[in-house]
Amino acid sequence: MFFGRRDKREAFERQAEKVFPSVFGTALRLTRSREEAEDIAQEAIVRAYDAFDRFDGSNFKAWILRILTNLYINKYRQRQRGPQLGSLDGENAVEPVSAEAEIPDRVLFQEALGTEIEEALAKVPTDFRMAVILSDIEGMSYQEIADATDVPIGTVRSRLARGRSMLRKSLESFALREGYIKEGEVEE
């Protein structure tokens, strides 16, 4: 009994430690608060450990991030309920990433600092931010994101496109403000 539990815990910890930066990072990017991130990440780890016997062994990271996002959606979003942007989920709401301008993207993105991406991400509404984080930072597939956020794949696609568009806008402002690009470089 003792050894069985200890073996199980050690096996779980080996896997969880590897993905913990993703768990904690996602929690931090979603909550924007270190304390809340620690709470929610710990809760996700505990729940995952409780359910470890039921884990199918396929993709541990996707599985645990699914637990985390569900936890966040259920626990934190209820508390922080604000204006809902569900109407933006529609495909018509998607704006092309480079529609208004031929921004020199390479310059823009290579010059930008790592912290700027975090600031820019923070400006993206939660649903869209979650899709961008899970896809572009954590490398999850559309199906995994759909499972994690309990929405259809079509919604994931539109949220991702919309989220990226908003993220790019934030980064453009940053690049202009900081002088990485000039007004004249933005082509109409």
Added chain:
Amino acid sequence: MNPLDLHAYADGELSPEQAAAIKELLRNDPKAAAEYNAILNLKDFTKASAPKLTSDEAWKACQGRLRELDRSSNVEFYVRKYAWGLCAAFFICILSARFFVQGVQGQSVQSADLLKLSNGLISKKAPDNSARDQWLDGILGHAKQAISTDQITILGGSTGFVDGTKVSSLDITDGQGLMRLIIVRGQLHVEDSQLMPGSPAVHAGTLGNSNCVSWNVNNMTVILAAPRTFDELQSIASRVAIH
């Protein structure tokens, strides 16, 4: 062109047929190609610039919590599995402690309870004739083995159960005054009584306003109470007692 398809293509989420169609589109449509490049650049930038956010402290807290969970699960497991055994062991401990205490100290009885025991009985006058022995048998029963009645004058007596305890009481005299002899089933210890000096079996104490001496014989307790000194009572007791 559906802009969502460009994102899906950049994410590798299209079927081979759809991917081939988008590839063709990108070859022929510079605007779509620019949009596609922008998506790729944004993806690359996001991935590369997002700092690795982790906390050893938070991970250690998680490990601590998991260990704590395991500990409580183990305790819960054993309590659930061995609950009856634990209860039984606990019960046995209580019983053992009770028997131990009883064995060491004997069953104690308060003098007020003893008075209640004996006073609760209605004394009947002893007959003078040949029926006396039969009457005495009725009063004492088995308790007759506990005392010698040859050396005392029995005036009256009674027997019965008081609070479930068999009690026999005799009013006796030695010519100098009335005394009461109480025989109670079981080995009792009169509260606050002390062993008399030089006597390993006789205890001296008080019963109401009278002094008393008590001793145990044949799983019975005999108490002799009278307004006398302990030495006088012990002297009378030595004549009454059967050893």
